[in-house]
Amino acid sequence: MKALVYEGVETLRIREVAKPEVGRDQSLVRILASGICGSDMHAYLGHDDRRPAPLILGHEAAGVVEGGIRDGERVTINPLVSCGVCTACAAGRQNLCPERMIISMPPREGAFAQYVVMHNDNLIPVPDAVTLEKAALAEPLSVSWHSARLGLAAWDRALGSSALVVGGGAIGLAAALALKAQGLEDVTITEPNDARRGFLTDQCGQQAVSSSGEQFAIVIDAVGYAATRAFASARCSPGGVIVHIGLGEDLGGLDVRRMTLQEITFIGTYAYTPQDFRDTCAAIFDGSLGALDWTEKRSLDAGPQAFADLRAGSVAAPKIILRPWDD
Template sequence: MKALVYEGVEHVAYRDMPDAAPQDAEHLIRVEAVGICGSDMHAYLGHDARRPAPLILGHEAAGVIVGGPRDGDRVTINPLVHCGTCTACQSGRVNICPNRQIISMPPREGAFAQYIAMPDRNLVTVPDDVPLAKAALAEPLAVSWHTARLGLEALHPAMDRRALVIGGGAIGLAAALALKAMGVSDVTITEPNDARRTYVASICPFNLRAETTETFPLVIDAVGFAATRQAASALVEPGGVIAHVGLGDGGGGLDIRRMTLQEITFIGTYTYTVEDFRQTASAIFDGRLGALDWIEMRPLSEGADAFRQLRNGSVAVPKIILTPWE
């Protein structure tokens, strides 16, 4: 099969790889759409030791089951494979399962390929009227759905339901959409990149700013650099909540003294639960997350160019979706 393979720092190559081989209780899936994620970029830049070269990256995927009792079923893929038996899994928190695996990390190859094998429980059926390119957004949208849900659950009931999202990329935009779907009508996004801010403003009715000095009860950091954590620390109201989902760098930025003196809650959020993923998929299918027309389709064979353009900041669209069969 053809695949886009990470071969070293800032080097991915489109080449032949061994065919995906389903194990027991797994299905073979013909991948029809797969998104480029920020974590793929971290690996591409050599910033993620969990993804050593050579490796097929990609974990935001949808496709069609080939063979077996579900042959022909259109599915979106939950890439997080959990053990199902540990305390975390038994309590529904599969995202912190100590034995979890995710495609695009060893031992599981990713979905920048024509085929992938996945367990049945990781597949959600996609209605015939939903394009698979939109269904592939279930994974990044579920990350943000999980963050928005945890942030709102932690917010004191006496506080206003207003939110700031730092970052207008795919995760930030998805967080804003999730907040809207959860009933938060007042959502502001800050995004310093002029082209990206203009693009997001053209597709979504959010308050878009390059920066702000206004404070908010809930702040979602969808970037995760020291500078954005510093901004989140300054812009959250006393008694408010910071939900941190970005993985830009590893440390610095938080004003721990202010957070302590003003009882600000900080929540680190990682991926999603099975229920979060299914709720997100349902919200995509019934239109609660909007038109989801902020994607750009490209052939998988041109994936190397897409990575280079994302690296140099010349892509305004929040999400590039690769198609392995063009």
């Protein structure tokens, strides 16, 4: 099969590789849409030790099952696999399982390929009325759905009803959509890239600004750099909540003194639970998350250039979807 293989820092090539073998309680999925995630970019830039070369990246995917009892079924893939028996799994917080694995991390190859094998429990049926390009957004949307849910659970409504999302990429946009779908309407996105900010405003109907001097009851950092953490610390109102999704860099930025004196809650959040994933899929399917028409579609063969364009900051759309079967 054809695959886009990460071979080293800023090096991707199309290769012919062996089709994966189907194991017990698994299905072979013909991938028809696979999104480029920020974590794929981190690997591409050599910033992610969890994803060493050579490796097939990609974990935001949807396609059609080939063979087996689910043959022909249109599905979106929950790429996160947990042990199912540890304390975290028993508590319904499978995203914290110490044995968790995700496709695109060894030993599991990713979805920038024509086929992927996945556990049947991780395949969610997609209605015929929903395109597989939209269904492939389930994974990043679930990350943001989970983050919005945690932030809203910690939110004191008496102290304000506005939210700020730092970063207008796919996770940031998805966080804004998730907040609104879960009941908080006053959401602003900060995005420094002019082209992307214009896209968020004109194409996505979001309130997007280059920066903000106001304070907000909930601040979601969808970037995760020291500078964005410092910005989040300053922009969160007293008694507010900072939700941190981004994994840009490890250290720096938080104003811990101000957070202590103003009783600001900080929540680090990773991935999603299976219930979050199912709830997100339901919201995609019933239209609660909007038209989801903010992707740019390219062939898998154009993958190396897509990564280079993202690296250069020349892509306005929050998400590029690669299609492995396009010429």
